[in-house]
Amino acid sequence: MRRITLTRFLIEAQRQQGAQNNDLRLLIEVVARACKAISVAIGKGSLGGVLGEAGSDNVQGEAQKKLDVISNEILLEANEWGGHLAGMASEEMELPHAIPSHYPRGEYLLLFDPLDGSSNIDVNISVGTIFSVLKCADSSCDLHDHDFMQKGTRQVAAGYTVYGPSTLLVLTLGNGVHCFTLDRELGSFVLTRENLSIPADTREFAINMSNQRFWEKPMQRYVNELVAGKEGPRGTDFNMRWVASMVADVHRILTRGGIFMYPLDSKTVAQGGKLRLMYEANPMAFIVEQAGGAATTGRERILDLEPTGLHQRVPVVLGSKNEVERVTRYHQEGSEG
Ligand code: FDP
Secondary structure: OOOOEHHHHHHHHHHHHOOOOHHHHHHHHHHHHHHHHHHHHHHHHHHHOOOOEEEEEOOOOOEEEHHHHHHHHHHHHHHHOOOOEEEEEEOOOOOOEEOOOOOOOOOEEEEEEEEEOHHHHHHOOOEEEEEEEEEOOOOOOOOOHHHHOOOHHHOOEEEEEEEOOOEEEEEEOOOOEEEEEEEOOOOEEEEEEOOOOOOOOOOEEEOOHHHHHHEOHHHHHHHHHHHHHHHOOOOOOOEEOOOOOHHHHHHHHHHHOOEEEEOOEOOOHHHOOOEEHHHHHHHHHHHHHHOOOEEEOOOOEHHHOOOOOOOOEEOEEEEOHHHHHHHHHHHHHHHHO
């Protein structure tokens, strides 16, 4: 079997596009290398002394796990010195992280959620890293939040890793979505699925049902119809899955279809939703659209949102196109009625 490593894949993609962007290739390789180190730390579990609380809160006021802090540091350290970045921003840091002045600066911006689903880490359930790559309009001056606050359509690359039974890297450079599996013995990511495609129809949905009473009416209507199954207006039974790690739930959707929803609810409405736009919703929306799916807030396309804050939160509805369109239609009908 022909083994295509991530490096070979990136070089060949670069050649096909006729572009010589070595910095973008270096960036993706460095992120992938950092994710290998995170995968090793997670894999050690209790033996590595990495489980449990760090004893601090992040910018969102959420308790940080030791592995949140470790993963953040691994990504920062790996990406600082290569000369490919103008700066980084992370869920775990209130302010952007500038490249130290003794290193060269490049034209890219890297945003990441270093350990998504971290409430699952202590129970040995899949977690992941999500990242988004943008270009910096002006890499010569000091970085501010607004340098990162670009629409999702301006992403040049996005990806996530899943640290599960195997470690996977799912990547888009704006030309389809491709999946690499970490060969743990050789330490390299190997292409295992090309051009992932999300079926337009599905009978599987993912949502935290315990929030049902807090949702808006259009979401109540949509989920009630799914739960009513064969006897309801949809005339068919639906199945539900909720891992509570966005990376794992989204990866299932990229593998076999489905719809993932973290809608607006009365508990999170004041902050705009639960999930973060810049390093969760935008990269996942880019990936999902590149695989033929759709991603909205229930009202608007996620990639078209004009960011209002580096750590902004938004409602998220993504996955199989026909279901996402139905949810969005119910919201539009709801606001008309
Ligand atoms: P976590 O807080 O554990 O990092 O990013 C937020 C997130 O996980 C998503 O990965 C996940 O889909 C969601 O929150 C889980 O939310 P619930 O706790 O409401 O189930």
